[in-house]
Amino acid sequence: MGRFRFIHAADIHLGSILHIDGSEDRQELRNICREATYQAFKNLSRMAIELQVRFILISGDLYDSEARSIRANRFFADECRRLDEAGIEVFVTAGNHDPAGEHREIFSLPDNVHIFKADRPEVYCVRDEGGKPLAAVVGQSYQTRQVKVPLHLDYPSPDRGMFRIAMLHTQLEAGKSIYIPASISELINNASFDYWALGHIHKPQILHREKPVIAYAGIPQGRDFGEQSPGGCWLAEVDGTELKDMKYMVASPVVYKSINIDIGCPELSQAASLDQLEDYLYTYAKSMLDKDVSGREDAALLNNSADLFNIEGFVVRWQIGGRGKLHHTLANDRQGSEQELCRYLREMLWNSEPFLWTDSIEIHTASPVTDEVLSRHPMLKELIDQAVRSIKEDGKKRNRFISLLGKAWTTNTDHEGQDNEKLPLDDETLENIIKDASQLLLEGLAEGGED
Missing domain, CATH: 3.30.110 (Translation Initiation Factor IF3)
Incomplete structure (x- = not known):
């Protein structure tokens, strides 16, 4: 068993356009909006070649449902040929934005690309130059835009003696999820795998650091302010059956x-x-x-x-x-x-x-608010500060505060399935609402300070 590297990516949404206010006024900015997702994947491919990875995982949503085009398909095929020349394999599961039942590849793909079937799970074996097994990769594509059955529960167990990876495009919610219902405990308790390569959530995160490692790769290129911070992919280094190191590599x-x-x-x-x-x-x-x-x-x-x-x-x-x-x-x-x-x-x-x-x-x-005014009402100022702290630190009080904001807000900040008639309430927005509320109280204190 040897030492090797692989890249875990997901949610490329190849060909989708960045949303930037004012871009219509500058041609160069319009070009950036159109080209950014392509450039992010080019950066990812370059990393793979320069770092001599053995394979790349793309855990769903390679394409975007509204942007799957001839250009995007040709671009992907050309990039994969570059990777093929470097001896790098590419494993792809179709996600809810590019389900296998709705789309077919327009251009033929090189032999290093493996797209998982949707009607059953498949197992691919990655071998070293001498033909010895290095890793097993298991996955299954979406057939339609919604998959309400737990596909991962039917994943076969690969042979021991190599690093075993499972690919899954899921919201990681049990019950009635329409994006492969699954729970983190189900993944942790599955002894058949060493690494779960997840997709669908656009924020990179490691959910479980012990074996099996469970990680979301995030989106390589954010497209609006709901997808802030640098995007990229995980670079994993494996020795035998042990994951030795993980680094997040920026591609956006x-x-x-x-x-x-x-x-x-x-x-x-x-x-x-x-x-x-x-x-x-x-x-x-x-x-x-x-x-x-x-x-x-x-x-x-x-x-x-x-x-x-x-x-x-x-x-x-x-x-x-x-x-x-x-x-x-x-x-x-x-x-x-x-x-x-x-x-x-x-x-x-x-x-x-x-x-x-x-x-x-x-x-x-x-x-x-002047110090003089605050000095007249020290207890009231302290009560306001305590209330703000408790909302931030106490989960029950935080949820109670959110409920008092009314039905115009939703805490479902996932990009999928949002109610377009409601306003997304993320942590940053909630922080600003709390600030504004405390400022209004202090302003009332200031106005009453003259009485």
């Missing part, structure tokens, strides 16, 4: 990023004009680009290899909040301030390397 050329700015911070606490805020945002952005803060911080959390960091640019949503003198300037014409800040930042930062494009500006600032 474009990164979506929300940035929160507090006008009460030391640098802005005395600012009172729009040009002072413009200067601060520009300096902040340049510092981020010079240090690659946005990408590298997230990548470091995933143990990313810096030499394969291929980010070409950032798409930013600025959220300006807090309390300070600037509030009075911004509140006079909030919409006009948002538009002017957006125009200024686009003009100043588009030609940076990497580029930074301001998608939008959201202003939700409030009047400053």
Whole structure:
């Protein structure tokens, strides 16, 4: 048994388009929107070749249901020929966006590509140059867009003595899930496999670090602000039947990023004009680009290899909040301030390397509350702080708070099956709602402080 590497990827959504506000005004940005998912897969292929991996796993949704095209199919075939020349095999399961029953390959694929059947699970054996077994890969494709049966329970047990991998495109919810109902306990308790290569959830994560390792690869290229941070794939290194190392390798050329700015911070606490805020945002952005803060911080959390960091640019949503003198300037014409800040930042930062494009500006600032006013109501201020902490730290109180927000919100932030008539309530949105609520209480305190 030898040592080898493999890449675990999923949810490529090849050919889908990035959603960027203002892209219609710039041809180059429109091109980036169209080409980003292709470039992400090129980056992934290049990594595989340079790192001499033995095979690549694509756990569902290679194509996007609305973007499966002749171009996307030809592109995939051409990339796989490059991989074939390097001796790299490619294993693909069809997911809910590209089910096997609805689509067929338009171009013939090279012999190194193995697409799992939908009517039954299959087992492929990967061998070394001498013909000895290295790994067994088990999987089954979606036949239709919804699969309500637990396909994984019928996966055959590969022979022992090699590294055993199971591929599964699932939401990992038991019960009535329409995306292969499964539970993490079912995967953990299945002694037939050493690694579960999951797809469908667009955020990379390791759910179980002991054998069997269970991991989602995430999406290589995010397409909107629901898919923020650098995307990529897992690089796994195996020795015999043991997984020795896992690193998250960034492949996305474009990164979506929300940035929160507090006008009460030391640098802005005395600012009172729009040009002072413009200067601060520009300096902040340049510092981020010079240090690659946005990408590298997230990548470091995933143990990313810096030499394969291929980010070409950032798409930013600025959220300006807090309390300070600037509030009075911004509140006079909030919409006009948002538009002017957006125009200024686009003009100043588009030609940076990497580029930074301001998608939008959201202003939700409030009047400053003086120390004098707070000193008159110390107990009330402490109660507000305690309430905020308890909502953040206590799960039951957090859920109660969410229920009080009404039926307009949904905590189902998964990209599949969302109710389009409801607003997605992710952690960042909830944090802003809590901030706004506490600010309104403090503003009422400030207004009553004169009585």
